[in-house]
Amino acid sequence: MSILALRNIAKSFGGNAILKGVSLEAEEGEFIALVGPSGCGKSTLLRIIAGLDHADGGEIVISGREVSSVAAADRNVAMVFQSYALYPHLTAGQNVAVPLAMRRLTAVQRFPFIGNLLPGQRQIRADIQRQVKEMAASLKIDHLLDRKPGQMSGGQRQRVALARAMVRHPSVFLMDEPLSNLDANLRVHARGEIVELHRRAVVPTLYVTHDQSEALSMADRVAVMIGGTLLQLAPPQEIYDDPAHIDVARFLGQPRINVVETRMDASGVVRFGALTLAVENSAQRDAAVMLGVRPEFVRLNGNPNGTLKARVERTEFLGSEVIVHMRLDAIGEAIVAKVTPVEASVLSDGMPLSVEIEPDRAMLFAMTGERLQARTVAVAPTLEKAHG
Amino acid sequence: MSILALRNIAKSFGGNAILKGVSLEAEEGEFIALVGPSGCGKSTLLRIIAGLDHADGGEIVISGREVSSVAAADRNVAMVFQSYALYPHLTAGQNVAVPLAMRRLTAVQRFPFIGNLLPGQRQIRADIQRQVKEMAASLKIDHLLDRKPGQMSGGQRQRVALARAMVRHPSVFLMDEPLSNLDANLRVHARGEIVELHRRAVVPTLYVTHDQSEALSMADRVAVMIGGTLLQLAPPQEIYDDPAHIDVARFLGQPRINVVETRMDASGVVRFGALTLAVENSAQRDAAVMLGVRPEFVRLNGNPNGTLKARVERTEFLGSEVIVHMRLDAIGEAIVAKVTPVEASVLSDGMPLSVEIEPDRAMLFAMTGERLQARTVAVAPTLEKAHG
Amino acid sequence: MASIAMDMPIVAADRREARIAWLLAAPAITLLFLFILLPTLAVIVLGFTDFELGYGGFRFVGFENYAELIGDRTFRRSLWNTAVYTAIVTPVSMVLALAIALLIEAETRAKAFFRTVYFLPVASLLVAMATVWQFLFHPTIGPINTFLAEFGIAGPNWLGASGTVLYGLSIIGIWQSVGFNMVLFLAGLTAIPRELYAAAEVDGARSWLDRFRLVTWPMLGPTTLFVTTISIINSVKVFETVKTLTEGGPNKASEVLLFTIYQEGFVYLRVGYASAMTVFFLAILVVLMFLQYRVLDRKVHYA
Amino acid sequence: MSAHSLSLGRILRFAILTLGALIFLAPYIFMISTAGKAQSEIFSSSLTLIPEQWSYVENFTKALSRVSMLTLLLNGVIVCAMIFVVQVVVAIPCAYAMAKLKFRAARLMMVLVMLGLLVPIHATALPLYVAFDRLAVLNSYTALVAPFSISVFAIFLFLQFFRALPDDLIQAARLDGMSEIGIVARVVVPNAWPAITAFAIFSVVAHWNDLFWPLVVVSNQDYATPPLGLLFFRAAEAGDDYGALMAATLIITLPLVAAFLIAQKRFVEGITMTGLKG
Amino acid sequence: ETVLTVHYPMPGFFKDVMDTISKKFMEENPGIKITFANPSATYEEGIQTIMRQAGTAEMPDVTFIGLNRLRMVNERDIPVDLGPFIAKDGNMTEQGFSENILKLAQVGGKQVGLAFATSNPIMYYNADLVRKADGDPDNPPKTWDEVIALGGKIKALGDGVEGIDFRWQGDDWMFSALLFGAGGHMLNEDETKVAFNGPEGLKAIEVLDRMVKEGGLPVLTKQAGEQAFVAGKIGFAFQTTGALRNTIKNVGGKFDLRTAAIPLIDPVNGKLPTGGNAVVILTRDAEKQEAAWKFAKFAAGPYGASVVVPGTGYVPNNELAAKSPEYLANFYKENPLFRAGLEQMPRMIPWYAFPGTNGVKVTQTIVENLSRVVEQSATPEEALNDAAAEVESLLPRS
Numbered sequence A, B: 001m002s003i004l005a006l007r008n009i010a011k012s013f014g015g016n017a018i019l020k021g022v023s024l025e026a027e028e029g030e031f032i033a034l035v036g037p038s039g040c041g042k043s044t045l046l047r048i049i050a051g052l053d054h055a056d057g058g059e060i061v062i063s064g065r066e067v068s069s070v071a072a073a074d075r076n077v078a079m080v081f082q083s084y085a086l087y088p089h090l091t092a093g094q095n096v097a098v099p100l101a102m103r104r105l106t107a108v109q110r111f112p113f114i115g116n117l118l119p120g121q122r123q124i125r126a127d128i129q130r131q132v133k134e135m136a137a138s139l140k141i142d143h144l145l146d147r148k149p150g151q152m153s154g155g156q157r158q159r160v161a162l163a164r165a166m167v168r169h170p171s172v173f174l175m176d177e178p179l180s181n182l183d184a185n186l187r188v189h190a191r192g193e194i195v196e197l198h199r200r201a202v203v204p205t206l207y208v209t210h211d212q213s214e215a216l217s218m219a220d221r222v223a224v225m226i227g228g229t230l231l232q233l234a235p236p237q238e239i240y241d242d243p244a245h246i247d248v249a250r251f252l253g254q255p256r257i258n259v260v261e262t263r264m265d266a267s268g269v270v271r272f273g274a275l276t277l278a279v280e281n282s283a284q285r286d287a288a289v290m291l292g293v294r295p296e297f298v299r300l301n302g303n304p305n306g307t308l309k310a311r312v313e314r315t316e317f318l319g320s321e322v323i324v325h326m327r328l329d330a331i332g333e334a335i336v337a338k339v340t341p342v343e344a345s346v347l348s349d350g351m352p353l354s355v356e357i358e359p360d361r362a363m364l365f366a367m368t369g370e371r372l373q374a375r376t377v378a379v380a381p382t383l384e385k386a387h388g
Numbered sequence C: 001m002a003s004i005a006m007d008m009p010i011v012a013a014d015r016r017e018a019r020i021a022w023l024l025a026a027p028a029i030t031l032l033f034l035f036i037l038l039p040t041l042a043v044i045v046l047g048f049t050d051f052e053l054g055y056g057g058f059r060f061v062g063f064e065n066y067a068e069l070i071g072d073r074t075f076r077r078s079l080w081n082t083a084v085y086t087a088i089v090t091p092v093s094m095v096l097a098l099a100i101a102l103l104i105e106a107e108t109r110a111k112a113f114f115r116t117v118y119f120l121p122v123a124s125l126l127v128a129m130a131t132v133w134q135f136l137f138h139p140t141i142g143p144i145n146t147f148l149a150e151f152g153i154a155g156p157n158w159l160g161a162s163g164t165v166l167y168g169l170s171i172i173g174i175w176q177s178v179g180f181n182m183v184l185f186l187a188g189l190t191a192i193p194r195e196l197y198a199a200a201e202v203d204g205a206r207s208w209l210d211r212f213r214l215v216t217w218p219m220l221g222p223t224t225l226f227v228t229t230i231s232i233i234n235s236v237k238v239f240e241t242v243k244t245l246t247e248g249g250p251n252k253a254s255e256v257l258l259f260t261i262y263q264e265g266f267v268y269l270r271v272g273y274a275s276a277m278t279v280f281f282l283a284i285l286v287v288l289m290f291l292q293y294r295v296l297d298r299k300v301h302y303a
Numbered sequence D: 001m002s003a004h005s006l007s008l009g010r011i012l013r014f015a016i017l018t019l020g021a022l023i024f025l026a027p028y029i030f031m032i033s034t035a036g037k038a039q040s041e042i043f044s045s046s047l048t049l050i051p052e053q054w055s056y057v058e059n060f061t062k063a064l065s066r067v068s069m070l071t072l073l074l075n076g077v078i079v080c081a082m083i084f085v086v087q088v089v090v091a092i093p094c095a096y097a098m099a100k101l102k103f104r105a106a107r108l109m110m111v112l113v114m115l116g117l118l119v120p121i122h123a124t125a126l127p128l129y130v131a132f133d134r135l136a137v138l139n140s141y142t143a144l145v146a147p148f149s150i151s152v153f154a155i156f157l158f159l160q161f162f163r164a165l166p167d168d169l170i171q172a173a174r175l176d177g178m179s180e181i182g183i184v185a186r187v188v189v190p191n192a193w194p195a196i197t198a199f200a201i202f203s204v205v206a207h208w209n210d211l212f213w214p215l216v217v218v219s220n221q222d223y224a225t226p227p228l229g230l231l232f233f234r235a236a237e238a239g240d241d242y243g244a245l246m247a248a249t250l251i252i253t254l255p256l257v258a259a260f261l262i263a264q265k266r267f268v269e270g271i272t273m274t275g276l277k278g
Numbered sequence E: 001e002t003v004l005t006v007h008y009p010m011p012g013f014f015k016d017v018m019d020t021i022s023k024k025f026m027e028e029n030p031g032i033k034i035t036f037a038n039p040s041a042t043y044e045e046g047i048q049t050i051m052r053q054a055g056t057a058e059m060p061d062v063t064f065i066g067l068n069r070l071r072m073v074n075e076r077d078i079p080v081d082l083g084p085f086i087a088k089d090g091n092m093t094e095q096g097f098s099e100n101i102l103k104l105a106q107v108g109g110k111q112v113g114l115a116f117a118t119s120n121p122i123m124y125y126n127a128d129l130v131r132k133a134d135g136d137p138d139n140p141p142k143t144w145d146e147v148i149a150l151g152g153k154i155k156a157l158g159d160g161v162e163g164i165d166f167r168w169q170g171d172d173w174m175f176s177a178l179l180f181g182a183g184g185h186m187l188n189e190d191e192t193k194v195a196f197n198g199p200e201g202l203k204a205i206e207v208l209d210r211m212v213k214e215g216g217l218p219v220l221t222k223q224a225g226e227q228a229f230v231a232g233k234i235g236f237a238f239q240t241t242g243a244l245r246n247t248i249k250n251v252g253g254k255f256d257l258r259t260a261a262i263p264l265i266d267p268v269n270g271k272l273p274t275g276g277n278a279v280v281i282l283t284r285d286a287e288k289q290e291a292a293w294k295f296a297k298f299a300a301g302p303y304g305a306s307v308v309v310p311g312t313g314y315v316p317n318n319e320l321a322a323k324s325p326e327y328l329a330n331f332y333k334e335n336p337l338f339r340a341g342l343e344q345m346p347r348m349i350p351w352y353a354f355p356g357t358n359g360v361k362v363t364q365t366i367v368e369n370l371s372r373v374v375e376q377s378a379t380p381e382e383a384l385n386d387a388a389a390e391v392e393s394l395l396p397r398s
């Protein structure tokens, strides 16, 4: 049974259709990463699920209940806002305690002064304090609990916002870029905490992120939303290795996938460099198609006389790897390769070389963007490699 | 001549020393990335440079002028705020136009109604409009120019904030995580625009980021600030390959560098697995030291009988690469390797194997964190590799 | 069909929100009804009668009172006087209040002192303060004219002459409302995010005026709209100073609406006629205020 | 150079503020001076602020003995406190509903609020009086408080402030499980302190100083509020007893000034929306 | 025990008087207890309060109403007719209430109250200024011409000194003083036509005009005039004798204050309007009425007068009080300033109250037209004719 189901959610802002019928189901305890270009409607979708915005159409089912008419407060979802939305007048600790106090203390017990006198509340309050402290410690904000939002750094605020959501036991977790302002180590650490919490709580989680490694490493499935529709919803490896649409392929993967336009002949065969790909049962024969290769499958050959001659334009150092930007001599298109620093060390700007594409790694797409399933038929013999 | 110089900047908030004497010089047109853990004082430093906060001590020199007593508006710095700080009542276009109008129109010309009647201003206004449009187009927000901040997504707001800073010709650019809310493609694109602008403007830029690839790929030099002090300021490759401090090494590089504690014998030699490293002229002999190896230099060996036996704990898929988390049998420490998906495909959780460390890639650090310069003396013969 | 089905839950959600809104507003609406609407209705009804205080019964006279109103010179005069008074007091007190609020906020020392001093007139009991003002404005022994005389200026007969009495009253009105508006502006100023000033400075808003125009003024929009409305209303409702100082005189030169209404209703005891006046006065003002609010509200930025 | 001009600006600012303060204080200066003068000294052709013969004790004694000042002040405190509490409790939820909830009657409410602002109490006093008489509640705290239990001014003021609160903040509160009342009490009110303080000041001042309504509904001196006490120093036709009047006015005004001094701190602690990004 | 609730206006003025009288009254009448309702600031407000409270439980049993408003109150049938009580007593004259005095509080023959504190207009003057202007303070001016001439001289002294302050604001009382002093009347006998625009009226208003033109009468508000006079900046002040005590207090030792009779345009037939108030019984309860009647007589009687007169400056409205050494005879001997009012008592006639619903408005109309003369924006004739026309239109159409 799906715990969270969206059916055909649509939303426009003043005539601009932002969401054009988004459907999605999350199983119990499933972690779904929602990715998509900036402004594509991710936050809007989360807000609709939380009940903060009304969809123009569609259904939202949480734990088997259609919630469109349920108030946000009664949907029992926890959300991390992209804008944090911390209570400016409360300290970090109080901010985190709010959702607990709301659920665990009765209205009377929460009442100032009088509430403090009621039996039982002391125990609960102590309990809440403990939970807040634990949560804060796990997100490394325990030393900030007495500060107000105005006295914290951006990343600290973000962690408080995250803690406020994570401290609860909701039916659904919604997180809108909860780690965008954290440094890499903290992010990895927080990621671990989120995954850990998620494992314990077994609650479906919708996680918006712009960090691909986050999406790919944390999620059970990744939802790619572009132009108001979900283009693909699949496990990370599948979505990376087997994108259903050129936009998905383009969106995921750093650096971006190399795409060159080429032609499919009447027999459904595409030739590019040393590569020959055959497409079966395609409606589009004798038509332009796009060939995509991820930079890590582009090999460099020091011999400048291979099938695909290219020239180095510039290299980009990223620590453990180097991005090589090249231009193909024949068609003038840019092509990018990802190599190790060792491989890159012999390169220089303007240097001529050849590139090879790893067999079985090239993908074909129709000009409309749909993926065409192709089979590598043959690979022309390659020259010996320049480097080990 | 340095265009921007910080000397010994110190700042505390209510007794907490946040900046403990930060010094830094940026040459004309230099691009410095400022990185550091969340809450280490990066934003504070930028605010002090911009004149929005007062340092408790130290000097700031911009273009040869000591500016401590110069008002923010007169320092001519452009800044992207971590919180965007867009004018909520102005449209995106108007937000971007503000700094231009402030510098190019006189107070009288800016005056409502009357200003519009003055000669010359129409030309300038048109010019400003053109510049705003150009800037917006290059950051892909041209379709948003008429929206107010409240009607934009997080990433869109961030780009407006970026555009507002970039549209100017300041003496110094200060950017506080200007791309944190953008998706990867947009981020790469925006990065390109920033670098391009920076090249044209030849203005020193201080760029705070949590994205290491951003820091490493864009910057001429990277400044690593931890615990209120600048631990290292060096070109990207140097800072990555040759960190001066264990914290720097730990901070940069994803996944984090592997660090194991081991001992240096009385002759200044450290042995670990098949590796023997010799440290010359070190004060610390016969002492505990830390050995660091980046994950990409940890090689996996399918033969579980190498010098360093380990067991796979879990693997993490990141698209073009896979992170392998292992535990060393001998000392029980975790160790992480970064491999290609192909290499990873044969691994399974719990599988025993051996690891090898690439010679010349291991680094030694004193227990206080300082780097110890070491030389690889010998490498024990390794078993044949399991994969390609 | 499908779209109707889809709309249903949204309508339900909206309805629930509306229900909560009603619930929250219910006490206010009830009280508003009881203490404002009903009595106002009573006033409207009275406006169609010849009711006089002290007599048991009354007669419905239709629009007779209104017909009389049209020809009533005093009423016309007081409309005009009220308009003049409002036109002086509202803008001047607002500008002064904003200036003082800004100056005080910019000042680092003695903030509490200045706030209190400028607020004092608001706290003052006007009936008592009026006598002080009366003395200050005294044409011969009053300190103001004595002071002016030092410079060889023959001070006017502030409250005594029909030519100056409105200005004299306006000065008192301004004195009283500046502190009131200042408190509102001070409250409004605190709600402006400091970060915006930082952005403005970095953007080169060099002078104080630039920052004011770029950040303060637009962000004060809701406050300013509020202060404008309230100032106008308060000026239009000027009464106590007129009652205690000039009694509308000399020769109706300081006759203002509320005083005229009071005079008709409570001194001449012609409650019916006074009610008609009140209704007329309310009708004009409601229309005016609503227009003003509609027009300005659109220009104001919220959140 | 810039530091110099900065201090010049500050001196100018300080000077302007001080000058303005003097002008604003002038009536009070005269009031304090008059409160210390003997009756024969008050009006004279020469302007002196310092009394020739100090009659403060005399005037204040008169002010305190002629009327039971303590009862008056106590009544004032009770009435003002009751009015303020009820007004705030009624107005804040209403303003919140109008500002932040989808509320179709909001526009109509706006008209009513405007109307309420415009209707002078003088106009509605008579119908209210008659109603109160029928209900036999004249001469009671109820009669003094009830008509002011609804403050359209408060609704209007809070409306303007609440509209400026970011929606995200309120929505975060909804997700945290707060009821709408809870949001009002825990999020809206703490973030609208400056507005509430401003309103508190106005409400207390207005009702503390109100002369008209207490005169209408109170004929029993046990319920008299401070301004009613001032009447005993006024003899309109034959000239007032100015010294005692000023002394009494000072006594009545002083609590207000003290209250303001405490309240105005709230303006310093203004809350800025720093928990949010954008 | 009968409890009487008593309401009175102008507490600043009457509080002490009322307290003293009621204390004494309760001593003498142990069965009756006096409690005071919240007083009203002015006569107007007092009437409003009574009108509002009439018929409600809040209505006081006894109140004090301005003499010129008795007619209006009576039209609304608020006061209790005191005729039966007088008839029952049968010896009002012996108790000091002469026919003349009873008349002051009659409306159309109905006794609506007993005059409590009565006043007439007198002339106050600053003997120092008179002396400076070569006048003889011991022999003050007797005619308006003399007043105006001396006033002009005083004004000529300069230094911000003005000649005359004449209390023309607020109501038609002081105009009545001029008009009645010239032997004029407000309306004709059957109250259908305006009569003040006759020759007497013209003379009266011309006097005012001349005071402005020649006598140094500045445009002052009521309070301003009063303050300027006590500050020693005005030569002559014409106003009620009721303000005497306060004026004495305000003047202190600043200058030599004197009083004298107000000049009359027609020294032979001239009359003066009576200011002040009357005690009026409101309660419809027979038992309370008895007690109230006792209190009314006590307050308006010799003891009341002996308390009111020294504390205020009002003239005694009880003939016993003025003459009896037990009450005020010695007081007048020792306080010559108070004598001016006393001596004018024979000329006192009721302050005329206009008939109809617009009665009060009429007085305002007159005041407004007077102000045009004082401000010199209209000639006396214009002002008088306008006033007449306007008043005419406000009279009840019969």
Ligand SMILES: Nc1ncnc2c1ncn2[C@@H]1O[C@H](COP(=O)(O)OP(=O)(O)OP(=O)(O)O)[C@@H](O)[C@H]1O
Residues within 6 Å of the ligand: A150, A151, A152, A153, A154, A155, A156, A181, B013, B014, B018, B036, B037, B038, B039, B040, B041, B042, B043, B044, B045, B082
């Ligand atoms: N007003 C303040 N009062 C007290 N502490 C403050 C205040 N402002 C900032 N701090 C503290 O100063 C430190 C530095 O803050 P800063 O914003 O410079 O961090 P940062 O390096 O930009 O972090 P991040 O990467 O999370 O944005 C933080 O620990 C923060 O909590």
Ligand SMILES: Nc1ncnc2c1ncn2[C@@H]1O[C@H](COP(=O)(O)OP(=O)(O)OP(=O)(O)O)[C@@H](O)[C@H]1O
Residues within 6 Å of the ligand: A013, A014, A018, A036, A037, A038, A039, A040, A041, A042, A043, A044, A045, A082, B150, B151, B152, B153, B154, B155, B156, B181
């Ligand atoms: N109130 C509004 N009025 C008009 N357009 C709006 C409004 N709110 C959002 N939008 C638009 O809707 C689109 C979706 O916004 P949303 O915040 O959901 O984007 P997002 O996917 O979260 O983007 P980001 O990654 O930048 O946060 C954006 O293009 C935005 O400009």
Ligand SMILES: [Mg+2]
Residues within 6 Å of the ligand: A042, A043, A044, A082, A176, B153, B154, B155
């Ligand atoms: Mg978003």
Ligand SMILES: [Mg+2]
Residues within 6 Å of the ligand: A153, A154, A155, B042, B043, B044, B082, B176
């Ligand atoms: Mg920061």
